[in-house]
Amino acid sequence: xxVANITELANSNTIGNALSAVAxxxxxxxxxxxxxLMAEDLxxxxxxxxxxxxxxxxxxxxxxxxxxxxxxxxxxxxxSATCTAAKAVVVSGLSxxxxxxxxxxxxxxxxxxxxxxxxxxxxxxxSQFSNLSTVITSTSVMTIDDIMQxxxxxxxxxxxxxxxxxxxxxxxxxVYNIKKEIIQSGAAAFANSAMLGVFGGQPVQANGLxxxxxxxxxxxxxTGFATGGGDDTQAIVHPMWAHCGIFDTAPVSWLSNKxxxxxxxxxxxxxxxDIAEWNDGAGAALKSDS
Amino acid sequence: MTNQKEExxxxxxxxxxxxxxxxKETIDQLRGWKPPSHAYILFELPCMYGxxxxxxxxxxxxxxMNLENRPEQQERFYYLTRKGARPIHFGNFPRHDDADPRRAxxxxxxxxxxxxxxxxxxxxxxxxxxARDGGQVGLKEANAGLEAKLAxxxxxxxxxxxxxVTNG
Numbered sequence: 001x002x003v004a005n006i007t008e009l010a011n012s013n014t015i016g017n018a019l020s021a022v023a024x025x026x027x028x029x030x031x032x033x034x035x036x037l038m039a040e041d042l043x044x045x046x047x048x049x050x051x052x053x054x055x056x057x058x059x060x061x062x063x064x065x066x067x068x069x070x071x072x073x074x075x076x077x078x079x080s081a082t083c084t085a086a087k088a089v090v091v092s093g094l095s096x097x098x099x100x101x102x103x104x105x106x107x108x109x110x111x112x113x114x115x116x117x118x119x120x121x122x123x124x125x126x127s128q129f130s131n132l133s134t135v136i137t138s139t140s141v142m143t144i145d146d147i148m149q150x151x152x153x154x155x156x157x158x159x160x161x162x163x164x165x166x167x168x169x170x171x172x173x174x175v176y177n178i179k180k181e182i183i184q185s186g187a188a189a190f191a192n193s194a195m196l197g198v199f200g201g202q203p204v205q206a207n208g209l210x211x212x213x214x215x216x217x218x219x220x221x222x223t224g225f226a227t228g229g230g231d232d233t234q235a236i237v238h239p240m241w242a243h244c245g246i247f248d249t250a251p252v253s254w255l256s257n258k259x260x261x262x263x264x265x266x267x268x269x270x271x272x273x274d275i276a277e278w279n280d281g282a283g284a285a286l287k288s289d290s
Numbered sequence: 291m292t293n294q295k296e297e298x299x300x301x302x303x304x305x306x307x308x309x310x311x312x313x314k315e316t317i318d319q320l321r322g323w324k325p326p327s328h329a330y331i332l333f334e335l336p337c338m339y340g341x342x343x344x345x346x347x348x349x350x351x352x353x354x355m356n357l358e359n360r361p362e363q364q365e366r367f368y369y370l371t372r373k374g375a376r377p378i379h380f381g382n383f384p385r386h387d388d389a390d391p392r393r394a395x396x397x398x399x400x401x402x403x404x405x406x407x408x409x410x411x412x413x414x415x416x417x418x419x420x421a422r423d424g425g426q427v428g429l430k431e432a433n434a435g436l437e438a439k440l441a442x443x444x445x446x447x448x449x450x451x452x453x454x455v456t457n458g
Contacts, residue, residue: 082365120359130353131370136340140293149340228352229319230295276366280373284340285351289295 003262006093007109012102019103029223031118032208033125033275036167036220037243042085042272050080051244051278083246083274088120093264106267110253113269117251123224125243125275126169129235129285130226132277137231138288142174144181144213150236150284151216157281159238166217167239171232174288175210175221225290232290235283242282245275307332307379309420312431315350316378328358329382329409331367331416333375357383361400361408367415376423377416383409 013019043049058073090113098104134153138146147168155162170178178198197212198219204210208220217236225232237243251271258264277283302322304311311317316334325332335353338346353375357363361383371377384397386407397407 081369084365086360086362088359127356130351131335131373131375133335133337133373134340134346135337135349135351145342146340149342149344152344153338153340153346226354228354229323230299277369289293 003093003258003264006095006262006264007098007104008095009097009102012098012104026112028115029119029122030206030208031122032169032220032222033122034247035207036169036237036239037125037245037275038240038278039245039247042246042248047085047272049083049085049246051083051276053079053081053279055079081244081276081278083244083276085246085248085272085274087270087272088117089268089270090116091266091268093258093262093266095262095264099265106255106265109267110269113253113267114251114271117269117271119224121247121271121273121275122222125245126222126224127226128243128275128277129169129283130228130233132235132283132285133280134284136284136286138286140289141177142170142234142286142288144178144216146286146288147178147213147216147236150286153284154236154238154282159241159279159282161238161240164238164240165212166236168213168217168219168234168236168286169208170210170219170221170234170286171223171225171290172221173290174232174234174286175219177288178213178219227290228287230290231287234286234288236286237283238279240282241279242277243275244278245273248272305379309376309378309423310427310431311378312427312434313350316352319350319352323352325379325381326354326356327382328356329361329384330357330380331355331377331412332379333370334378335370335373335375357409357412361412363412364415367412367419371419376427377419380413380416383413385409 013023038051040049040051055077057076060068060073062068092109092113094104094106094109099106134150134157136146136149136153150168151166154166182196182198197214199211204221208222210219210221212218225234227233235242248271251269253267253269256266256268258266299322300318304317305320305323305325307320311320311334313334331354333353333355335351337349337351339349339351341347353370355363355366355370367377384393384400384407386394386397386401388394388397397409400408402408
């Protein structure tokens with residue numbers, strides 16, 4: 001009985017006809033998460049890491065010759081966010097026919113598996129935007145004012161390291177509307193090159209960077225946001241303090257040849273990681289028409 | 291949102307959740323809400339809405355937790371409940387006896403030597419939290435009812451006072 005879901009000769013482009021020099025890449029989302037969260041290595045001998053959150057104390061004035069007892073103002077309490085490593089996996093089988101006569105080899109399968117794992121990790125991060133307690137809902141489409149309200153919320157929450165540009169993670173529609181807003185804002189903006197940072201010189205860089213909104217942050221474009229009520233849940237986050245994660249150094253791949261099960265090579269890749277919300281106040285969800 | 295798409299959505303029926311929802315904002319957000327095709331928990335999350343000009347107001351939003359490929363997310367569940375989120379619905383959890391053989395297989399693959407389906411574990415956790423929250427919702431509802439009665443009595447009193455002044 002044939003084994004299901006094995007990558008066989010029929011799955012690849014074989015040389016019945018001449019093949020093009022270049023193959024179009026798969027139309028899948030890019031990955032951007034790692035630059036926008038605090039990443040640490042996996043712990044050893046445990047799969048749980050607590051990301052510490054420092055507490056603070058409160059000072060008070062007392063009159064001359066007045067005692068001040070130990071009170072709540074002087075009680076220092078630290079808290080933490082917890083990351084528990086989980087493994088993202090992909091398992092594929094590549095038939096011996098495909099390996100012998102086809103154009104998809106084991107290395108290609110391995111690469112595609114790593115890409116799939118990267119997209120899974122990225123989507124996990126994006127899905128956490130809907131957990132943020134500050135929500136800016138656009139009247140219809142995303143505007144620069146909506147993004148600035150998100151920035152205001154983060155600064156209001158007294159988020160540290162305000163010298164670091166915030167990361168604005170948007171979908172293509174929101175980026176389109178931001179660019180449109182800048183273009184339609186009048187000649188004065190075009191006369192001032194500082195206002196045109198969001199165009200960034202090239203449409204979208206490999207890490208998703210579209211450009212910068214002066215005085216607000218860097219705009220990144222991706223897809224795969226959580227949706228609800230006709231809106232995409234995007235976000236503006238502080239890249240150091242909003243989310244945290246533990247990540248293995250690299251995915252691990254196993255190869256295993258199968259004979260009695262159908263003559264194919266099993267390629268199994270796994271990757272341990274976890275992402276958690278570290279500080280709610282360091283991010284704001286931006287909801288706009290999807 | 292005030293666009294036409296949003297107006298049409300608001301005319302739709304509110305999605306019926308397992309846990310009672312009493313906040314009008316949440317009921318409105320559940321209008322036309324479509325459950326995801328993956329395993330999920332739906333939360334009502336208290337939040338601050340930016341309302342323009344640097345002003346914020348308290349409100350509620352919906353958020354979902356995706357459990358399709360990772361059932362054991364107790365830590366994230368507790369984190370959200372500590373933030374005040376209330377689970378109001380869950381669904382599409384793979385079961386051993388799932389009608390869809392692929393989902394049944396998924397449930398079996400995630401089942402450990404103890405034969406416990408981890409999604410069943412999460413379902414128990416969610417139901418327990420819903421039961422705990424239920425008491426609070428009941429109190430809130432009773433409180434809202436009493437406040438409405440009080441407002442009604444105050445209005446009646448004002449009315450009587452006005453009548454007295456007019457007649458006097």
